Amino acid sequence: MTSNRAPSYWYPLFPNPVVAESLLDRLIDTSHQVIMNGPSYRPNKRPKHPTYDASDHRASAGRP
Numbered sequence: 001m002t003s004n005r006a007p008s009y010w011y012p013l014f015p016n017p018v019v020a021e022s023l024l025d026r027l028i029d030t031s032h033q034v035i036m037n038g039p040s041y042r043p044n045k046r047p048k049h050p051t052y053d054a055s056d057h058r059a060s061a062g063r064p
Contacts, residue, residue, distance in 0.1 A: 001027070 003010070007028050014020030 001031075 007024060010024055011017070011020045014023070
């Protein structure tokens with residue numbers, strides 16, 4: 001399982017705090033946490049569209 005949030009942010013996702021504590025305690029206790037700091041590589045992996053023009057897209061969608 002991967003997340004871009006710390007485990008402390010996961011608890012409010014569960015409506016029942018007892019269930020949240022039980023599940024997350026088991027998950028976190030047996031896991032290995034790898035904390036990665038630094039810039040994201042996602043912008044480098046985006047496809048490049050040199051001929052793409054946003055105004056052409058809006059016009060073809062029927063918008064002014």
